[in-house]
Amino acid sequence: MEDAEMAATGRIILASVSAFMLLILLIFASVVIAGASIAHAESSAIGLKVEPDRIERRFGLPPQTGRITLMDDEGLVIREADGASTTVRWDRVREVHQERPDPRLESWLAQGERMWRARIRLERGDVVMAEPLLRELFEQTRGQSHAGARLVAEGLLRCRLVRGEQAGAVLPALEVIRLHRAGIESDAYRALPAVLDEKHELVPALPPVWQAAAGDLALVSELEQYDAQGDAVVAQLALRYRQIAARQAGHVIDAPPARSSAADSAQHPGLQLVQLLVDAHDGDSTRREESRRVMKQQMEQADGWVEAWLRFHLGSSLLEEEGVGRKQRGLVALIHLPARFSGLQPYLAGLALDRAREGAEKLNMNELADRLRVELERNWSNHPIRRTTERGRTRIGSAH
Template identity: 35%
Template sequence: MFGLALSAGAGVLGAEPREEAGVAEASDIDRAEVRLLGRVEPLLGKVEEASFEALSLRVDGATVEIGWDRVVRMSGPGAEKAAEFLELAEKAWRSRQRLERGDFVLAEAGFEELFGVYAGRLGPTAQAVAEGALRCRLRRGAHASAIGPWLMLLQAGGGGRPVFDGVPAVVDPETGLCPAIPPIWTETTGVRQLAERGITLPSGVEPTDERAALLGAWYRYAASATVGERQDRPSNSDDPSVRLIAELVLAQHGTGVERSENRDRLRQRLDRSRAGRAQTPAWLEAWIYAAIGRSLVRENDEAERLRGVVTMLHLPARFADEQPFLAGLCLAEAAEAMDELGRGETAGLLRAELRRRYPGHPAGDDAPNGRGPIRGVTMNSPRAGGGQDH
């Protein structure tokens, strides 16, 4: 409830607390008093360790690791061990408090500063900082640069239940993927920067977790293919989430044979879901329809391209609430495909629908920079569903 990570053994986050044989419980006189954000009563426990990653207390026979984003103040025995971290703690808990009350502008300033320090680290504070930076970047539509905090959240051991109180999950607990960041790009400044410079992380920080590194590589590869930059293809993996992202990317950007093979793999995922053999959340179903549709409109056969248009139109018809940006993108790309097929009247109707439902969408012909379909800048409008960086 209060974001405490309980460990039965040193460094084991999330385990059920148990009393360790031979460990004497601290008496009241040995206990520090820790005031936590969002908790009325102080937490009493013996300070075992205060580190950059967390405050470790002995409470009722278990080790409790508390992220600094929860620690408002401390007093009593052992509090001096935490003294050097309290300034950092204040910045962390204030940023957390601002995010939870909806003040994303001020929250982002704090989380961005902390992300420069905590990116690549483990533990509850690193998780809170990464998730805070991720939520703030997504809030302002910086989807390409949000990949870095997302990967650091996974690497820090997060991505299960939300770190913050009163907010929906930003990462799917089953897959570790972020529903707000599909591997489906349009050419924007942020996407080009992702292609040319890689994942946006503080200097010297790289994903060391194999899954996080491979996910980041596939997202960059998709961005590079989108803007026409050449990149070495990442390796695949036995990890189910990496395999899924690879299928989505290769369906859009592979060779003709690879596109066909990966469309089939994605369709099989939908078939298993329809048959009740697997569960496909709405956000993922939307990703799959978008990837298959974008893949089909790249083919030469007119009938396949028309099927691609119909497939993409599932997005505005069925997934507009779950994936508004993708819904608008699919409308724009369906219109472009119909133009190329010589069906200008239908293309015009689709563009009118895009303007009506998603005014100012980055892929629309009313994008603020006037660059026209597919190549606009990001928008912060909820109607546009965010964008892919400025």
């Protein structure tokens, strides 16, 4: 009896073990089948993606194929079959063919198309059609640090210089300087004359003299809000420009000392030059005198646009002083500009001519004033100074 019970119990155990093993085998088989299905699906998906990512480019450049590894505000990075990676700016991209495109792709493509259109219009001399696009793009890219932002800032700067909109060119100029100092260049506008002097890191066609009626603080406000993105030199340059713009509008702003990179700022030739011009119109007579002394020394060695800037501010500073002798020397310094720099510095030469005319009138040198007025009307009819007659005179320095 006991043997029979034991045999029955054994059979039950063996049956249970067999059922358990069968269950394990069924689970294992399910896992294997599922894995095989996933692998098949993946291999099928891979098989479906026959074509790699493809970029259709502008400017007659051939398309590029490979794998797009990055997209951002600057452009995209594509890794080609040979393993080499290339960055392509959005203004060069016409279309992107990709299985799963970034949701922002359409926005980037649209911005790139506007950059491309603005660039080609400006390069063929169509400032009127290029500037609206560049103005809109500048608000989007201002403060960014990539080649597309440089293309936009420099394009807007060029447009406004062509139109004689000097005050409107200041912020784009600061951005061009900042991006240049950050090592960010652009291949745009290579066929056009350079706008930036790399030694001084200033824009020669943008001397720090802007046409503003008394009380007009628009440029002052814009410069106050300008963000140099941590560049101490550009921040100090913007501050000096703000000082000049405020004084031309009849206000005075004292500049605090630079808090960072003071040594770098102090040795920067462009900043040194602008500081010298600021000091020539300072409320402190000793500082004005010292500035003029240094300017006279530098004019002996300077040439081109630097000499023109120095002579203009030397003459303007002397005209603001008391004493007939000083004012007459100021007239001589100013008349150098239309006589010698009308081709190189047409904007500043026209301002100097008008400033000299005004100075001659105040000195009762009526014959000279009449001759200067005729010259201005005859040969400088399109100068921006002619557009400011109705809204007030251009103020050069400060009241002191």
